[in-house]
Amino acid sequence: MQNITILGSTGSIGMSTLDVLARHPERYSVYALTAHSRVEQLAEQCLQFKPKLAVVGSAAAAQQLSKLLRAKGLHTEVAYGEAALCEVAGADACDVVMAAIVGAAGLAPSLAAARAGKKILLANKEALVMSGQLFIDAVSKSGAVLLPIDSEHNAIFQCLPHGYQRQPAAVGVEKILLTASGGPFLHRAVETLGAVTPAEAIAHPNWVMGRKISVDSATMMNKGLEVIEAHWLFGASASQIEVVIHPQSVIHSMVSYIDGSVLAQLGNPDMRTPIANALAYPERIASGVGPLDLTVIGQLQFTRPDLLRFPCLKLAYDALLAGGSAATILNAANEVAVQAFLDEKIGFRMIDQLIARTMDKLPLCAVTDIDALLEQDQLARETVQSLIS
Ligand code: NAD
Ligand code: MG
Numbered sequence: 001m002q003n004i005t006i007l008g009s010t011g012s013i014g015m016s017t018l019d020v021l022a023r024h025p026e027r028y029s030v031y032a033l034t035a036h037s038r039v040e041q042l043a044e045q046c047l048q049f050k051p052k053l054a055v056v057g058s059a060a061a062a063q064q065l066s067k068l069l070r071a072k073g074l075h076t077e078v079a080y081g082e083a084a085l086c087e088v089a090g091a092d093a094c095d096v097v098m099a100a101i102v103g104a105a106g107l108a109p110s111l112a113a114a115r116a117g118k119k120i121l122l123a124n125k126e127a128l129v130m131s132g133q134l135f136i137d138a139v140s141k142s143g144a145v146l147l148p149i150d151s152e153h154n155a156i157f158q159c160l161p162h163g164y165q166r167q168p169a170a171v172g173v174e175k176i177l178l179t180a181s182g183g184p185f186l187h188r189a190v191e192t193l194g195a196v197t198p199a200e201a202i203a204h205p206n207w208v209m210g211r212k213i214s215v216d217s218a219t220m221m222n223k224g225l226e227v228i229e230a231h232w233l234f235g236a237s238a239s240q241i242e243v244v245i246h247p248q249s250v251i252h253s254m255v256s257y258i259d260g261s262v263l264a265q266l267g268n269p270d271m272r273t274p275i276a277n278a279l280a281y282p283e284r285i286a287s288g289v290g291p292l293d294l295t296v297i298g299q300l301q302f303t304r305p306d307l308l309r310f311p312c313l314k315l316a317y318d319a320l321l322a323g324g325s326a327a328t329i330l331n332a333a334n335e336v337a338v339q340a341f342l343d344e345k346i347g348f349r350m351i352d353q354l355i356a357r358t359m360d361k362l363p364l365c366a367v368t369d370i371d372a373l374l375e376q377d378q379l380a381r382e383t384v385q386s387l388i389s
Helices: 012-022 039-049 059-071 082-090 104-115 125-131 133-142 151-159 190-195 211-219 221-234 272-280 311-322 326-342 348-361 370-388
Strands: 002-007 028-034 053-056 077-080 096-099 119-122 145-148 173-180 241-245 251-257 262-266
Touching: 002 012, 002 082, 002 104, 012 028, 012 039, 012 096, 012 272, 028 039, 028 082, 039 053, 039 059, 053 059, 053 082, 059 077, 077 082, 082 104, 096 104, 104 119, 104 125, 104 133, 104 326, 119 125, 119 272, 125 133, 125 221, 125 326, 125 370, 133 221, 145 151, 145 221, 145 272, 151 173, 151 221, 151 251, 151 262, 151 272, 173 221, 190 348, 211 221, 211 326, 211 348, 221 241, 221 311, 221 326, 221 348, 311 326, 311 348, 326 348, 326 370, 348 370
Parallel strands: 002 028, 002 096, 028 053, 053 077, 096 119, 119 145, 173 241
Antiparallel strands: 173 251, 251 262
8 A cells, every 4th residue: 555645736737646546545645735825625635535634825715725624523733834744745644745736836845756856747837947956866865756737748758668768779769759649829820929828729629627737738839848748857968869749749759760760659649648658667557547549539730840830949958958957947937927828918929038038138057956956046037037028
């Protein structure tokens, strides 16, 4: 029996994780669930999964949750705030941590899980993008096991040899081929992109996801973050990671070897597949995802991304090549710009412009510890805010 903490259980990934866990009560029990503000949803989850602990974002939310839990006759302990998130991620009684908080807010608890040597199922790509080497070092120092949940990275993980050690050349890997759907604006006239609404941007053709990652998919910053994520997870350089547009989202990514072989992982676009894969690894368990019927899909298409349409993808490659604090700045600037777009304070095309201007403005520096990292993150956020106002 494995005890699991789900950071961000009320989100899209969190709910898919609980769906998979509910299919295997003999293998998994829930140690802790966390949510930022959706208290009622969290209370329902507590009723179904009976965690020992539940963590929310504020004292008021904690009070409200305690009341709801008492009314249901539950004894789940309630806590709030970042320290509590770190505690449930690193607790001795927890074996596995699903890191599914969105954005930089997930860094501290994900790092706590890494430092405590947990099996970490990483959905929260922003945490890895912003902290890079520091995160990888924490994992290797503690002996934690880092398994990718992002569908592309989970696919790549499945296409690499067992026991792969972040050295592509050592196992004959030539390239990682990261597939991208192209999002909702793949074919939309570029000159009309300035006027798209948040509702249009979050209407992804293939995946149902949280709002932030949906906007990232529309700008293709999501793929840019994934290029950086692939760099840290698999030790591949920028030139060894190639993005291929594949609108059907059936091939979740590929690995190309020096002998000419290309291995791919395919499946219906449903995050329960990578979640079940990482949960049970190296075994396989049912995920609830139906079998793939290629005869229904009929055709798979592939094209190269157009960087004029998707400048965020280029900005992310630039940040990876620049190194140091660049990816931290890119990620922070993107988070603030995306939120401003969702709040209808800026237009869609301002997202890439604000990120580019912030990256131009801030000098690069080495990021040698978490405090320096958080300082860069904060500086980038303030810079974007001042550019917006
Ligand atoms: P979501 O918005 O649906 O859920 C986010 C979760 O994080 C919620 O439970 C929310 O309560 C919690 N949260 C938000 N802000 C918080 C804060 N400040 N402090 C603590 N908790 C907070 O997002 P999602 O789509 O589930 O994505 C989660 C992560 O997984 C993201 O990093 C995303 O990039 C990644 N991811 C998601 C998908 C997907 O299909 N949804 C696929 C690949 C990767
Ligand atoms: Mg992905």
